[in-house]
Amino acid sequence: MHLDLARSGAPARSVRDLLDLAEPGDVQEYFDMSLDYGPGIGTERLRAAISTYTGASPAEVVVTHGAVEALLLACGTAIGERQVVAVATPAYEGMCLAVEAMGGIAQSVPVWKPGSGCLDLGALCELDLAAYAAVMVNSPHNPTGLQADVAELEHLADCCARAGAALIVDEVSMGTLDSGAVSFGTSRAAESQAVMLIGDVSKAFGLGGLRVGWCATTCPKQRQRLATLRDVTSLGNSAPSQHLAALALENRSHLSVSEMARANLGRLDAWMGSRPGSSWTSPTDGLVAFPGLALPVSSLAFAERLLANHRVSVAPGGFFGHDRHLRVGLGLPPDVFAEGLAQLAEALGEAMCGADR
Ligand SMILES: Cc1ncc(COP(=O)(O)O)c(C=O)c1O
DSSP states (O other): OOEETTOOSOOOOOHHHHHTTSOHHHHHHHHHOOOSOOOTTOOHHHHHHHHHHHSOOGGGEEEESHHHHHHHHHHHHHOSSOOEEEEEESOOHHHHHHHHHTTOEEEEEEOOOTTOSSOOOHHHHTSOGGGEEEEEEESSOTTTOOOOOHHHHHHHHHHHHHHTOEEEEEOTTTTSSOTTOOOGGGSGGGGOTTEEEEEESHHHHTOGGGOOEEEEOSOHHHHHHHHHHHTTTTSSOOHHHHHHHHHHHHTGGGSOOHHHHHHHHHHHHHHHHTSTTOBOOOOSSSSEEOOBOOOSSOHHHHHHHHHHHHOEEOEEGGGGTOTTBEEEEOOSOHHHHHHHHHHHHHHHHHHHTTTTO
């Protein structure tokens, strides 16, 4: 059996899982729904559900094809005369790729280094932001699982607003490990027209296949530009996907994975404690952890051998510019996660004595 510790979201759900949560009238509505084109910004019901989840008002929300399209559209609206986007790194690869796809220049600004227990946004505030189209921050952070300090993020939003730059905040894994976490959309800075808030139902609810995400902003001009650009990317989301995504958000208390993620984190914490030469910053939210390990080979070579010899996938730290690290997903049933860690320990032992080739 293949054990996918490389995933960054919750275990996948089925249509049945979601329809089981629905009222009978809802199931009927699902079967009877028109498959004609719908509103480009998303259905009213889904935008209302996103509003209760993020604090953004329904009118501020544009539904997109996953967070990846939201990132693309946010970059597209921000990049114009100013082309440089500062990306807080290490980061999910799609962030830099979205900037480049929209004709911008992605400038990496490190906000984390191995051993650090926080994201340091100071370097972003110190940039000459008047020269930047946007700043992009991901919190909870992929790959470390750290959360940006809200006051620091608010200060960054103020700096961006003063300089006429956008602040794109990707919070796709919000509330998955820390069940009390709230969206940046509920913060003081959420009113700022500089802020563009990005989320999805992929990570927290295991619904990556629905391809539902969003971008929310209080700035009417940005929203108009988002909607216009959206007309030539995907035009709109499918009605069944939006219906199911709304059901998931409306019933999110039944879909929480934080207990499972915390159990897996406890196991990983104990496992790390028993590994000589390892370093460890425990994640605070999100469904990934980024342990530093004394790997005798590159993280990519190790990950390839782990897959070939043990059928376990992890994301190599080298993908994030930090070799000697592996990104491990916490969104798996605890017995599967435990087996994955056991295999990982075996593979590390083999790599140490060169017996894995
Ligand atoms: C930080 C981050 N943002 C955005 C995405 C894109 O997610 P999706 O397009 O499925 O919503 C991912 C996917 O891994 C991610 O890790």
